[in-house]
Amino acid sequence: MNYQAPLKELNFVLNQIAELPSICSLPGYEDCSVELVEAILEEGAKFAEQELAPINRQGDQGARWHDGEVTAAPGFKEAWQRYVESGWVGLRAPADYGGQGLPALVALAAEEMWCSANLAFSLAPMLTLGALEAIEHHASDVLKQLYLPRMASGEWTGTMNLTEPQAGSDLAQVRTRAERQADGSYRIQGQKIFITWGEHDMADNIVHLVLARLPDAPAGVKGISLFIVPKFLVNADGSLGAKNDVRCVSIEHKLGIHGSPTAVMSFGDQAGAIGYLVGEENKGLAYMFTMMNHARLGVGIEGLAVSERAYQAAVNYARERVQSRAVGSADAAGVPIIRHPDIRRMLMTMRAQIEAQRALACYAAAALDRAGHHPVPEERAKNQALLNFLIPIVKGWNTEQANEITSMAIQVHGGMGYIEETGVAQYYRDARITAIYEGTTGIQALDLIGRKTAADNGAVAQALLEEVLMTVRELDGAGLSDLARNLRRAAADASRAIGFVLEHFNARPTWPAAGSVPFLKLMGIVLGGWQMGRAALIAQRLLGEHGADVVFLESKLTTARFYGEHLLPQSGGLAHAIVEGAESALALDEAHF
Template structure:
């Protein structure tokens, strides 16, 4: 079960998301011109294929181990992490002020897809570090930045996100971890956090925990949460970070998948309280944490793309070799490769187009983040920021859903052998299942999209997005499936109008099908835009997506507009 980064498809999607002229001198991505983007991705692919991918099955079979309060990562992972750090990959998108390379989010997004396609359990560690870097850059004091940020940027130290507690999953208003002010200007934390990815490990010399907690005089609910930085090791008398903080890992979860990634229960304050420092302002912690979470949500979407690509490659390689059955009437012929059977063709093509649509949506989201940061015109920068916010829940929700769909189709293509662990198809299906759950369940992404993002800029972000979709349809002219794609966009427009006028119960009932509808319309138009290149393969895949996937859009719109009464009525029978 090999993996190779699909560089041609990735570069094509990257260039399309960047826009015409973006890589020329003075363009938005002038720093990536002269082949910088392509060579960076080629080096990332080489590292992922040679150093990370061979360790993926090792991580699944052996997993992270907990022993006497310490976590031991799978064999070979420490060495791979050292190579990752020394290669500068952790610093790719961070600010040069703190030792980063300052490269665009779009290039980092493509690299993130590669890391996760090769070894998702390993890539989770630096994924969280990237989010922590953004949160600290945006909200930490200058002193915290001076002490911690450069070390996290370099990868010398790693970072975590501590939100969830046994009684507080998606509802952070229930967080009970306490913070008390200390005379020395620091704070002391007491409480328990669960599901903390890489909360303890042996890859780096220190771990910087970002922890949501509540001060004694804080308001109730999420308005009373503050964000704190609590390192595993504190500076001792000699200034070196050797003094163990009052926090520990109490154990690891035994999980369905991503076995190589340690998922920890963390205890703060066994002996008086873990020393921590405030990030941002008191009682404003959720806003700080959302900086990290929004970054992580796009990254998780890219995890979905990487895993879907891997599942597609794995299944297609098998389908091109496995011989069984005959699709024609001539029973005297030798058995055909199963990829020649129309039903297997359908499954493999569905995997391909779902992956390409998800990649295009994620890259468009990353490019919008870059425009918001790099665009000189404040109006265009503001519009780009709104677009990134609008697309982020779609990127996370759709990409992680299709990761599960493609992994399941991959097992089906393998047949009985897909159910056997040795082929690796089953591992991908197990690993994929967490993606729609963490960093905000996909139901929460849909609620965020419908409840907040549709109204950004007075609805202007949504109107601009739909107008862009229509412009692609118009540019496609005589494209064979342009009528189907136009119907998908029209269905999205009608469903959007209905939701903007709906009461809360109807909006919540229609949220999840609406996110799927949005993704199908946007994905269809982005694949159609790619087909304008004239590449026969891209034309064929865009048409397949339109006629076999996006054709569901009008039905989804009907669910959004008319489905709430029957859902709520039938739901009453469950109570």
């Protein structure tokens, strides 16, 4: 049940894979340094291990709703208070509003630790930062001055009110209404569902960002506006005024993340909730899109973070649990199950995927920082395109695999894994939401084949494969030829799949759509393998240096090799399904299911 932040691994990935030193040299990040980041992560690890991890199990008891008020799970309010006091909320919030303005790369590393320690808790700051980012980028200075400092400090939390019963993946269906008022404010009326941390007692105020439609708005996605609707109205001096016409109708009974209240929110039951327009009318969805990359990257981190926690639990149990003699041994005495080959295979499968996912996610986070801060416009554009391509993969692949990895953690525990007291079942339940919210895997996959692959005629995808092949050649040169061979074959499968998507995207769009999720997984496996190849090369180089951490680096090499032999070979089956399987996937008449 204990959580130990993987600091050595995080520092390796940040410094070596994501090249943190180069991120710290970007304009705006000059105050950041490798030493500072190391110190921050060390402090963060303590907070995650000592404050957040211990209340994760009790958080599973859930928040309680009573008459519109929500009481956070036991210990959460106190932990939030300490989280706020320690200044963790504003790690990546802009310095202008009291944040620390650190790179996304650094903040995401810290977020991994919060999510591993306590996924349900971590969603409160995650949502707050998402709302903060939207306001920062698009709201007026008056609104920014009024809201951002208290959100960056964590005095107030934030939410995203997008979904309605008929408007899930399809936000064009949003029906919540907004009416202009004489004083420049708006009155909001409607019901939103699935609002994470939509109501709670941890903070003084809750800043709801709400998508709504003006009476004269055009139909569809181009008629949606974004509003700030605070739980308590805010006076001009920043003090709190009257309660707004906003009510939490109920909270959901969910499969997991019970510590995170998921609210049904009703706006404007009486006179209408008072809201303030963010930016311009009818541009709400576009504003949402600007922060989507960050949010989706964050959910990708959630997936790998829960996987990491589950992996640690599985390793610990496998070391302690003694059962059955060793395979092939004449000695009848039982051994710790970590010595059983299939347990070992499961642990390696978990470990290899987690390392690959972390590397790819941090690589994407570095692109996010470069896209925002690089002094050369072409570099910004290049990194933005790279980021855009990687986002659906990191989000979709990390979270889909989180289901498999947390399931393996249960399997390692045997019957004990099915008992809730063991704790590992909670990771399985908690993880399951990550492939759904912030865009299901299917939505990510459509984004990947369409806007991210077909739209530029495969330019970014193929450029990435070129880089993969460069790594293949380096691996060959470094004598890591097994990994090189496996990566080369997988890259060829990916190339074939990209070709299929490009060939059919316009003429027979349902074909690549039918294979879109296998395509996303294939790209995740190949690009994850690429990062493992890069990590192996770096590890081999560092092993030659004086004072090298031999155990860590050799373990990295072993894990990369395992990835090559157990995970990369899945590419062939996926490519086959994509390229050959579209027709049969679509052939059955919908009445005949």
